[in-house]
Amino acid sequence: xxxxxxxxxxxxxxxxxxxxxxxxxxxxxxxxxxxxxxxxxxxxxxxxxxxxxxxxxxxxxxxxxxxxxxxxxxxxxxxxxxxxxxxxxxxxxxxxxxxxxxxxxxxxxxxxxxxxxxxxxxxxxxxxxxxxxxxxxxxxxxxxxxxxxxxxxxxxxx
Amino acid sequence: xxxxxxxxxxxxxxxxxxxxxxxxxxxxxxxxxxxxxxxxxxxxxxxxxxxxxxxxxxxxxxxxxxxxxxxxxxxxxxxxxxxxxxxxxxxxxxxxxxxxxxxxxxxxxxxxxxxxxxxxxxxxxxxxxxxxxxxxxxxxxxxxxxxxxxxxxxxxxxxxxxxxxxxxxxxxxxxxxxxxxxxxxxxxxxxxxxxxxxxxxxxxxxxxxxxxxxxxxxxxxxxxxxxxxxxxxxxxxxxxxxxxxxxxxxxxxxxxxxxxxxxxxxxxxxxxxxxxxxxxxxxxxxxxxxxxxxxxxxxxxxxxxxxxxxxxxxxxxxxxxxxxxxxxxxxxxxxxxxxxxxxxxxxxxxxxxxxxxxxxxxxxxxxxxxxxxxxxxxxxxxxxxxxxxxxxxxxxxxxxxxxxxxxxxxxxxxxxxxxxxxxxxxxxxxxxxxxxxxxxxxxxxxxxxxxxxxxxxxxxxxxxxxxxxxxxxxxxxxxxxxxxxxxxxxxxxxxxxxx
Numbered sequence: 001x002x003x004x005x006x007x008x009x010x011x012x013x014x015x016x017x018x019x020x021x022x023x024x025x026x027x028x029x030x031x032x033x034x035x036x037x038x039x040x041x042x043x044x045x046x047x048x049x050x051x052x053x054x055x056x057x058x059x060x061x062x063x064x065x066x067x068x069x070x071x072x073x074x075x076x077x078x079x080x081x082x083x084x085x086x087x088x089x090x091x092x093x094x095x096x097x098x099x100x101x102x103x104x105x106x107x108x109x110x111x112x113x114x115x116x117x118x119x120x121x122x123x124x125x126x127x128x129x130x131x132x133x134x135x136x137x138x139x140x141x142x143x144x145x146x147x148x149x150x151x152x153x154x155x156x157x158x
Numbered sequence: 159x160x161x162x163x164x165x166x167x168x169x170x171x172x173x174x175x176x177x178x179x180x181x182x183x184x185x186x187x188x189x190x191x192x193x194x195x196x197x198x199x200x201x202x203x204x205x206x207x208x209x210x211x212x213x214x215x216x217x218x219x220x221x222x223x224x225x226x227x228x229x230x231x232x233x234x235x236x237x238x239x240x241x242x243x244x245x246x247x248x249x250x251x252x253x254x255x256x257x258x259x260x261x262x263x264x265x266x267x268x269x270x271x272x273x274x275x276x277x278x279x280x281x282x283x284x285x286x287x288x289x290x291x292x293x294x295x296x297x298x299x300x301x302x303x304x305x306x307x308x309x310x311x312x313x314x315x316x317x318x319x320x321x322x323x324x325x326x327x328x329x330x331x332x333x334x335x336x337x338x339x340x341x342x343x344x345x346x347x348x349x350x351x352x353x354x355x356x357x358x359x360x361x362x363x364x365x366x367x368x369x370x371x372x373x374x375x376x377x378x379x380x381x382x383x384x385x386x387x388x389x390x391x392x393x394x395x396x397x398x399x400x401x402x403x404x405x406x407x408x409x410x411x412x413x414x415x416x417x418x419x420x421x422x423x424x425x426x427x428x429x430x431x432x433x434x435x436x437x438x439x440x441x442x443x444x445x446x447x448x449x450x451x452x453x454x455x456x457x458x459x460x461x462x463x464x465x466x467x468x469x470x471x472x473x474x475x476x477x478x479x480x481x482x483x484x485x486x487x488x489x490x491x492x493x494x495x496x497x498x499x500x501x502x503x504x505x506x507x508x509x510x511x512x513x514x515x516x517x518x519x520x521x522x523x524x525x526x527x528x529x530x531x532x533x534x535x536x537x538x539x540x541x542x543x544x545x546x547x548x549x550x551x552x553x554x555x556x557x558x559x560x561x562x563x564x565x566x567x568x569x570x571x572x573x574x575x576x577x578x579x580x581x582x583x584x585x586x587x588x589x590x591x592x593x594x595x596x597x598x599x600x601x602x603x604x605x606x607x608x609x610x611x612x613x614x615x616x617x618x619x620x621x622x623x624x625x626x627x628x629x630x631x632x633x634x635x636x637x638x639x640x641x642x643x644x645x646x647x648x649x650x651x652x653x654x655x656x657x
Contacts, residue, residue, distance in 0.1 A: 008589040015327065015591075022334055025349065033346040036607050037337045044330035051323050086379035087581070090372070093556055094577045098570060102561055110553040118383045118549020132554055140561070149564050149573070
């Protein structure tokens with residue numbers, strides 16, 4: 001119970017930081033431009049602070065299952081290490097896209113993910129990545145003629 | 159008028175028109191169903207091809223394409239929480255939970271039937287409204303438009319069923335994100351931090367792909383390798399599609415209401431499809447009975463959004479044709495196509511080219527029906543994708559979502575933003591912050607600010623005393639009060655039941 005509540009407190013504090021930072025930043029603009037953002041960010045900071053306080057209060061009062069039930073579409077099967085594993089996978093994907101672009105990332109990330117995360121066979125991973133690359137090529141390169149990002153190293157297709 | 163109607167119908171009766179309309183429907187389906195592409199890109203890419211065509215042939219092709227974009231756009235939203243187009247975002251709120259419960263077929267059946275029905279109703283209202291359009295459109299000034307947006311924002315209360323306070327925080331976050339970019343009135347960069355790519359603000363698709371699409375992928379992956387989107391062990395079969403279709407007619411009064419509301423919102427230039435779908439969702443959640451499952455997989459949520467989504471296109475065509483004022487961004491592109499084809503939209507269009515107007519009405523009707531008919535046989539197969547293992551779903555969707563966010567503006571920073579919004583969305587989902595209010599705030603915020611600025615500039619605070627503004631203000635207060643009262647009653651009932 002505690003780890004979830006702690007996570008919520010951290011997340012709410014993070015939102016509070018966004019609102020406070022937004023309020024501070026908007027103070028630097030001329031009055032005509034800052035009116036709405038300042039009101040929104042200030043209001044958000046106040047409300048988030050209230051959420052934070054009520055969340056901390058509920059920790060001490062022991063909420064447990066009743067609060068669990070109130071969460072939006074809770075994933076009952078989620079395991080904490082599974083979350084972090086997915087976040088690392090997505091960050092790895094993002095890093096690859098930024099460095100080597102979409103084509104190479106698709107060719108490397110897809111089989112890597114399927115083989116290690118999904119423990120699929122080489123045959124399945126190979127077929128999957130081939131079909132995906134062909135589909136990407138047909139849709140973006142042939143049909144739409146939209147160049148996909150080639151990354152810092154500039155691996156744009158053709 | 160009957161002569162014009164007959165002439166308009168005759169224009170339809172050629173193989174060239176029918177063939178190109180079918181092609182347009184297929185293209186629209188593709189562009190709508192592919193996240194990040196969207197109908198606007200499709201029309202923009204196809205406009206050069208209609209150059210030199212006969213007016214009705216070119217317009218039939220483009221309007222047919224535009225008409226089905228949103229029908230197809232909801233499919234990836236229902237299956238993977240990745241909306242194909244902006245206005246289909248609201249479909250996710252109930253459509254995706256239905257897929258998770260193994261009711262994806264029912265959601266798609268309802269979506270297709272509601273889309274077709276909405277499109278036909280929108281076109282029918284377009285027919286009836288042509289003679290009475292002008293006074294309605296002229297009655298709405300900047301103040302009225304602002305208050306209409308304000309009214310839409312009150313639906314935050316409706317879509318924040320889990321926690322009202324967190325719903326407001328979420329909405330304020332969305333409104334805050336909407337202020338990113340150059341201030342349209344002063345030219346000051348707000349929250350741009352010297353980054354050129356932020357000058358145009360955050361694109362709705364970038365936000366939604368992350369907040370919903372990526373967040374759901376993280377959620378799916380976190381459940382392990384054997385996880386499937388559909389958490390319930392229910393086999394997808396044709397009867398689900400049929401159940402969903404029947405639901406549209408079982409809730410016929412809701413379908414009709416939201417179609418009519420959607421059409422009228424579509425008529426108002428600048429409000430756009432996003433506002434129409436959310437306002438209709440809020441309307442359904444507020445006026446229907448037994449709404450405790452809204453946001454958790456209620457078919458009525460899908461019906462309300464989808465009827466409005468397609469109906470509003472009929473409405474949006476009205477100001478485009480009658481005043482040359484596009485009712486939506488898609489209509490702005492179509493307006494360009496009208497001009498390229500030698501038509502001059504405006505009041506004279508309704509007198510001198512009435513046959514073309516009727517032709518477009520018929521095209522809307524046919525395209526909506528044909529579009530849904532084409533999608534019905536393949537929807538069942540598409541629904542089965544929700545039963546694939548997570549390791550087969552995550553990589554292609556991740557590639558498609560991030561490629562989509564890159565393509566929106568051709569900026570790699572958009573990919574980073576999508577991933578960051580994905581983490582934010584996952585956090586919100588996990589810790590009980592409803593995401594729908596954030597989107598609602600993000601969509602309606604900039605429009606509201608703009609109309610408020612103009613209303614204050616032209617009339618000062620006295621604009622609040624105008625009759626329509628006052629009616630809308632009273633409706634807004636009543637809407638919030640009723641929602642509060644309902645929530646209080648539901649809480650009391652729950653506590654009473656528990657004790």
